[in-house]
Amino acid sequence: MKRVHVMGVEGVGMSALARLLMAEGVEVTGCDLAPGKRAEALGIPVYQGHAPEHLKDEDTLLLPTPIPPDHPEVAAARARGLRVLRRMELLAHLLSQKPSIGVTGTHGKTTTTGMLASILLEAGLDPWVLLGGELGLLPGNARYGQGPRLAEVDESDPLFQGVRVSVAVATNLEADHIAPPGQRAPNYHESLEALEEAMRGFLKGAGVAVVPAFDERLKRLSQDLPRRLFGEGGELWAEGLEPGPTGSRFLLVWEGRVLGEARLQVPGAHNVRNALAAALAALAFGVEVEAILKGLFRFPGVGRRFQKVGEVGGAWVVDDYAHHPTEVRATLEAAGHLGRRIRVLFQPHRLLRTQALWEEFVEALAQAQEVVVLPVYTAGERAQVSPEALSQRIAEGLKARGVAACYLEGEEALAYARATAGPGDLWLALGAGDVTDLARRLVHEG
Template identity: 80%
Template sequence: MKRVHVMGIEGVGMSALARLLLAEGVAVTGCDLAPGKRTKALGVPAYAGHDPAHLAEEDTLIVPTPIPLDHPEVAAARAKGLRVLRRMELLAHLLSGRPSLGVTGTHGKTTTTGMLASILLQARLDPWVLLGGELALLPGNARFGTGPRLAEVDESDPLFQGVQVFVAVATNLEADHVAPPGHRAPNYHGSLEELKAAMRGFLEKSQVVVVPAFDPTLLALSHGLPRRLFGEGGELWAERVELGPWGSRFLLLHEGRVLGEATLGVPGAHNVRNALAAALAALAFGVGAEAILEGLAAFPGVGRRFQRVGEVNGAWVVDDYAHHPTEVRATLEAARRLGRRVRVLFQPHRLLRTQALWAEFVEALALAQEVVVLPVYAAGEKGKVSPEGLSQRIAEGLQRRGVAARFLEGEEALAYARATATPKDLWLTLGAGDVTELAQRLAHEG
């Protein structure tokens, strides 16, 4: 592999792979429907859109999960004799045969991977890191190093079961990225059972499995494997947990012995659990307690994970990537600790997910004092229900529960949030789509 062309190169995962390939001396070109800041930062030739004409002297084509293998650019690559690799197949290749750690799970995998990166850096192990988010410590979404390889392994891609690492971490598992009956897509599992089978396939390839002691699904899937458990009932747990508005502290105990006091600069009980997962994975990899505690304390948080971006009329503006009901609930629980009126700009992500989980979104969002629901960010999907119709369904469900809620388009929502913001408010933007741009504009425009 000497020259590669990366489709969807602006995506956080694809751009990270491109960055790591460049560091290994591979020549990279790319294309994306909307090349942006990540592509520009790579400094490689990149085309807007997808076209077979993009292929020139490359020997390998890297394809992101959502793109079907009968796509014209993929077909042209095969006709020219290029090697075609899905992004997860490339990741498996980059991790193969090397000291490595992989983190997967429905929620928390990016933050847990980021915490592990911070720990490995504090241990001076010169890690190679691939992350599904932006982390100031790297900087960006990837780091090339000569030490152990650490990767976020996205369970939404059915091919993740082919990735082999020395230490495999699973934070949790829920029915996300599971296609509704009658639908099939390359970035969805056909059923919950297929997702579970893929998780088992990933875990059983590792030498050490790190899973929560309190998760019956993962306990069942890891049964019979060389596993280590974190949380209550496991070998590593937290005591005397103090949850603050912007962080937490707790005693870290391993097999009844106090390793020390851990401090986190990211809020929420869910991040304590993420820290336990990262700490036990590091212990399993041979990292000492001092580096673990220093790494957790130094972790600044991943971009778009409860990230404070500024103020508007005295109101705090916080941006978060939460796009599943469990994540939304955890984020809102953390937000309520700030002592302000929690007001939300929520952009559902993907039609199939929203169609399947809209009622669960209503339940989770009911923790807020007010919710403005934006049209679903479809991410290229098409469905029987429109993006607007699904969002209106969520808003109406909240209204029936007595929550102040409304459906607004993007510019209307921005104008409303700006006009009504007060120093007693926290405006929280939630979603995995382009709602983050509204957060930046709300805090920094006008």
Template identity: 80%
Template structure:
């Protein structure tokens, strides 16, 4: 590959691939429906929209998951004899060039990958890193290095089962990214069984598989694979966990031997579990214990993962990417450790997910003192009345449980949060869509 054109280059994963290809000496161009700051930061020619006319002298076209392979730009690339690679196929190719680690799972994969990046940096291994979020230890969400290769591997893309790494980590597994019966979508598996089969393919293809002891689906998936396990009754666990408002500390224990005290600068029991996954993966890769403890201690957290954006009228404003009920629950539990009144602005993400899980969202959100529900961020799945109806249903479900909840449009939510914020509050913006912009506006316009 000498010249590559990347469709959807503004996306977090596609922009990272573009950055890493450029570092290898590949001439890169791109296009996107809405080019933004990521595309601009790459410093490459980027076209707006998708059109066969964008193709020039490139020898390879890289296609993100949502774009169908009969798209005119893809068809033209094939007519010209260009190599056409899906995003996950390119990632598999790049990871196969060096000893590598891959992290997947329904929740926590970005943070766990970030923790592993911190550990590998502390160990002086000069890692190549691809991450699904911004990490201050890296130049954004990617780092080119000559050492081992580390990547977050997105389980929503069925092609992830073909990725081959030395150490494969699965943080957990739930029935997410599964299309309702009779429906198909590019970022969804056809069934839970299909997702589990894909996960087994990913784990079975690695030299070492790392999984938690307390995840029933992963225990079924990993049966017969002889994985290395973290958590209670595993080979690596945490003892004496002390959870603080913005971090934690615990003893890291491996096969009965205390490796030392681990300190984290990110809150919540879910991050203790993420740290165990990263630590066991690092041990499996041959990293020294001291580098593991120091790497965990220096990990600053990933952008949009319980990230304090600022304050408004004395209230903290914290932004979090949580967009699944389990993630929402974990984030709210961490927020309660702050000792403030927890008020959430929640933006459901994707229609199909919200249709399937709206009751679970109600149960998770009930942990907050108050919830403002925004229309569903549809991520290209349509929208209109359905996105509002689902969000109203969540708000009504919360009120039926006796919780304080309301449905508002984004601008209304901004005005409400500004006017009602007090120094006793933490306002949480929750979701994988553009709700993050509300957090920044709340701070800067408050």
């Protein structure tokens, strides 16, 4: 592999792979439907759109999960004899070359991977890192190093079951990324059983599996495998938790012995669970306790994970990628510690997920004092219900629960948030798509 063309190079995972390939001396080109800052930062030739004429003298085509196998650019690559790889196939190859840690799960995998990156850096291990988000401790979303390899492994891709690592971490597992009956998509599992089978394959292929003691599904899937359990009922847990508005502290206890006080600079009980997963994975990997505690404290949070963007009219503006009801609920619980009026700009992510979980979104968002629902960010999907109708359904469901809620499109939502922001407010931008840009514009424009 000497020359690689990367489709969808603006994506966080694809741009990270491109960056790591370049660090190994591979020549990289790319294309994307909407090239942006990540593609520009790579400093490589990037074409807009997807077309066969993008292919020059490359020997390999790398494509993200959603690209269908009969896409014209893919077909042209095969006709020319190029090696065609899915992103998960390449990641599996790269992780197999060194001692490695892979982190997956429905929620928390980016943060847990980021915490582990901080720990491995603190331990002086010169890690190679691939992350599904931006981390200030790294040059963006990836780091090239000569030491162990650490990667976020996306469970939405059915091919993740073929990834082999020394330590496999599963933060949790819920019925997400499952196609509705009768529908198929490359980045969805056919059923909950298929998702469970894929997770079982990932855990079974590892030297040791690190799973939560409180997740009955993961405990069942890993029952006869070499495993380590974290959380209450496991070998590593937290005692004396002191939550705060911007972080927390607790005693890290391993098999009844206090290892020391862990301090986090990210809020929420969910981040304590992420820290336990990272700490136990590091212990399983042979990292010293001192580096684990220092690494957890040094972790500044990942971009778009309860990230304060700034203030407007005395209101705080916080951006968060929460795009599943469980994540929305956890983020709102963390926000409650700030003592501010919680007002939400919510953009659902993916049509099929929103269609299946809209009632759960209503229940999770009902913790807020006010919710403005934006059109669903479709991510290229199609469904029988329109993005606008699905979002309106969520807004109506919230109103029926007595929550102040409305449906607004981007510019209207931005104008409303700016006009009504006041001291004591927290405007929380949740989801994916335009909403993160709205959060930044809310702070920096007008």
